[in-house]
Amino acid sequence: MLQQIWSLFSQENAPTDMHAIPCTALDVWPRDLFVTNGIIVDHRLDAVKLEESISTLIKTKFQRAGARFAVRNGTYEFLIPRTFSEEVKPLVFTTDNYAETYATPIGGRPAIPVRPSRVSVASVQPCPALEVYFRSKTCPVNLKSCLAGRLPILHVHVTTFDDITFIGITVSHGLFDTLGTAAFLSAWTRLINGEDINDIPGMPLDCAPFEAFADKPSATPPRGWSQLGLLQGMYFGARMLWKMWHEPEEKMMLICVPKAFVEDQKASIMAELQAQKSAEWVGSSDVLLAWFCKTMHHHRDTADQTPIIIHTAVDLRPLHIWKDGKPLSHPYIHNAMSTITPPPIPASTLANSSVADLALQIRRAIKVYTADLEAIRADISFRCANPIKVLIPCTPDGEAVIHSNWRTAKFGQLDFTGAAVAMDAGAKATVRCMLAYFPSSIPLRGSSVVLSEDDETLWMFYVASSQEWERIKQSGAVQFI
Structure with a gap:
């Protein structure tokens, strides 16, 4: 500084x-x-x-x-x-x-x-200290x-x-x-x-895809993010400090979710929509996020009206928002992500909603977001015009869940065979496991990531306070091992 x-x-x-x-x-x-x-x-x-x-x-x-x-x-x-x-x-x-x-x-x-x-049951286990x-x-x-x-x-x-x-x-x-x-x-x-x-495609040294947004500043913060005034900032800061003092320890836990469980949930929702002659649909990632948010808030009190804003990361690269209205045509390693947010959901409502209702809300938010390219450009232009402005991912009285899905990154499909030592003919050096660690001291509670997948299982992590994990465990909504 x-x-x-x-x-x-x-x-x-x-x-x-x-x-x-x-x-x-x-x-x-x-x-x-x-x-x-x-x-x-x-x-x-x-x-x-x-x-x-x-x-x-x-x-x-x-x-x-x-x-x-x-x-x-x-x-x-x-x-x-x-x-x-x-x-x-x-x-x-x-x-x-x-x-x-x-x-x-x-x-x-x-x-x-x-x-x-028991691959039919979603389970939680500590993230190993590797x-x-x-x-x-x-x-x-x-x-x-x-x-x-x-x-x-x-x-x-x-x-x-x-x-x-x-x-x-x-x-x-x-x-x-x-x-x-x-x-x-x-x-x-x-x-x-x-x-x-x-x-092998590379990233041009002089590429600057965000330059087109720098001269069109928007006055409105990106959707789902709040720009706080003095009193609001003091209130939000006081709430955060109280939480950090009252529940200081953060723990990252791994969540193992069988794919069959997610697909069964999706099939049930799709059958219900078809019976209603609805043209709507949900994807497996919508269902996974809906189940996860409901499960992690299952213990919330029925009178808890704290607004929860769910942010799910979206890749901007393939969207038709760049120069000449086309997707990016080359690899881009720097940040090109935004977030999609359904309307805030009270904690008690989130805990008691069905997976089907939540999955539909998430899918509708995605459709609204991707259909409005001008609104996406406005979100980006605000960021470009305000590079160090502090925004929070919820309302001053609310909480946020920041969710990323790394399935499209396909880390589990990386092949390192060419660097293997003394490997048998026809064998491959494949990825057994993908993990993530955050050495920074930045608070991460409320953050979740779908890390990787294999033929049968999805691996996630979620960060919460130790006390919050104990409340989740006591609710019985998910198996701890």
């Missing part, structure tokens, strides 16, 4: 050895949120090949992934080296190697999540640690065992969003598996 204030009074030129690219407003507001995406691959991988390939990919196709953060003349920027070298690296890549299987010594390491034997295998001690935890020394924002830590490999990708949300991470990792695995780098 002091550095940003000082920059307002001293004009600083861009470093001659760097490309200086202003961050968009969508990059600025989540800059302090750092995420470690943890991928567990079911084979030993060659760490040298992983480092060489990801470095080559950044140097030739995704130079923006090698950015540093800077604040110059009051503006946040990405600084991208004009030339990468041993002294000016494209990323920080660290490794640990164990010449043994992960289960050795027996009982000495956290268990990797596995699907419960950060030590995904993160080195030098991984950044906040913006300050990146600004110091102009270190690369992207850190990758690889831990190898004889039977599995942990790959941790730690980055500020100001550089990558989830689908940006997915595009980058997809390109990486294509290169690992021998594809010609010239055939």
Whole structure:
């Protein structure tokens, strides 16, 4: 903050050895949120090949992934080296190697999540403490640690065992969003598996898709977000501080949801709609989010009228809002996400609504959002015109659920076979598990993510206070294991 204030009074030129690219407003507001995406691959991988390939990919196709953060003349920027070298690296890549299987010594390491034997019942379990295998001690935890020394924002830590490999990708949300991470990792695995780098799409160094929105400022905050006045801000702040003081500990728990359970719920809702001769429909992700929100609020008091706003993330890249009214035509790793919000729902109503009613409300909100391209452009233009304005994702007296669905990222389908060590012919090095950790100190309660899926199961996480988890457990709405 002091550095940003000082920059307002001293004009600083861009470093001659760097490309200086202003961050968009969508990059600025989540800059302090750092995420470690943890991928567990079911084979030993060659760490040298992983480092060489990801470095080559950044140097030739995704130079923006090698950015540093800077604040110059009051503006946040990405600084991208004009030339990468041993002294000016494209990323920080660290490794640990164990010449043994992960289960050795027996009982000495956290268990990797596995699907419960009773796959017909959704269940909750603690998120295993595996950060030590995904993160080195030098991984950044906040913006300050990146600004110091102009270190690369992207850190990758690889831990190898004889039977599995942990790959941790730690980055500020100001550089990558989830689908940006997915595009980058997809390109990486294509290169690992021998594809010609010239055939792999990259992100142009000079791309600036949000420039078109910067000169059309909107006076209205994005839908579902509130801009508070002084008294409202004081009231909201007091409520938040009381909650943090009264229930200070946050816990992230994994939720294992059988796909068959979701599909059965969806089939029942669709049969009901067809019986009513309705043209409406719901998707499996609508049903999953509706079930999740109802279940996590099942314990709320029948008199609790606290407004709950459900935010579900939406990818802006494929929408026809960009230049010439077309989707983005190239990979874009930076933030290009917004959120869709149904009308606020009182907590007691949310707890007692049917999954069908909630799923329909979510689907209707999505249809309304995607049908109004001008409203989407107005949401983006407000962000672009107000890069550091503080908005809250609910009303001053309300609460928010911030939900992201990573199914479209397809992390579970990444193939690392090309980097495998001593693999049998025809075998593949596939992703066994996908996890996420947030080393930042930013409160995350109310946040949920669908992490990954396999043929039978969906894996989610949800962050709540320890006391809230106990109330959820006591409600009996979901099985704890």
